[in-house]
Amino acid sequence: MRKRGFEIISTYKDKNINLPSRKTAKSAGYDLEAGTDVLIEAGKTAIIPTGLKAYMLDDEYLGIHIRSSLAFKKHLNLINAQGIIDADYYNNPDNEGHIMIGIINFGTEDVQIKKGMRIAQAIFYKFLTVDDEILDDTIRQGGFGSTGE
Template sequence: MIDAEAEKMKQIPVKVKKLHPDAVIPQYAKPGDAGFDLVAIEDVIIAPGETVKVPTGLAFAIPEGYELQVRPRSGISAKTKLRVSNAPGTIDSSYRGEVCVLIDNVAPIPYRHLTCVRRIDGAVHSVDIKRPEGSYIIRKGDRIAQGVICEVPVAQFEEVDGLDETERGIGGFGSSGVRA
């Protein structure tokens, strides 16, 4: 039997390389957190309908058998129209390039333009040029996403002529209904 306390403290060594002097080495905000913060290294403005690649200035050596999942921060998702694209995004153990976070602004595309944008903390921020209403600015140093290290089993695929029967069968999207 695995000692519960030892399993709770399981740590995976992950090498991190700063590719930019302003990059922030990840850290967990609180004990027991599953995700560690990923921080933007430059200011980026995201207009409604846009998807932007936000650099972190970091590269990772994820151990074989693991992945780095890039996930949204719940506060940003709850308070803004910014979403981490294709969350969770996977950083494979063989990738050694810069980890960037793809962020979508899902706000409706407006007809008027303003000279201010919202920061991810909700405050208004003035900009030099007109931006569409509903634009957000991610500032250098903002915590924009979280990373989670997850174990990845490797599948052994076996081609067969048929699959076992189940109650659900081939019922796909919506087949189980919406009511509890």
């Protein structure tokens, strides 16, 4: 049984996307690369496609974190501080679970992100739930804000 990992989404299969990897044996994060070139203008936000999706167990999520070198050297950060990819985002009908990285440029200069540049780290986490939780049978649709505002 597969527990967790990454796959290339169907529309990016022929775009030379690298599967994320850890750079050392004790690294927690898997480096995510930009799937295309994107310019992030000074003071603006941009969404960077990765061409990837992630699968995991039902009691896990994938945390997305900016690479520290981009934060310190280029004044970039994630729009929402930390991205959260839920298990039911995988293969959703709207976008196949495509991991998109929302980044804001706090600097005074535009930043060019090149395809293949490592932009974020992804870490798999376990989470806990409360007793007697009642959930409806809503099926996830899309990403960013998919369960309401």
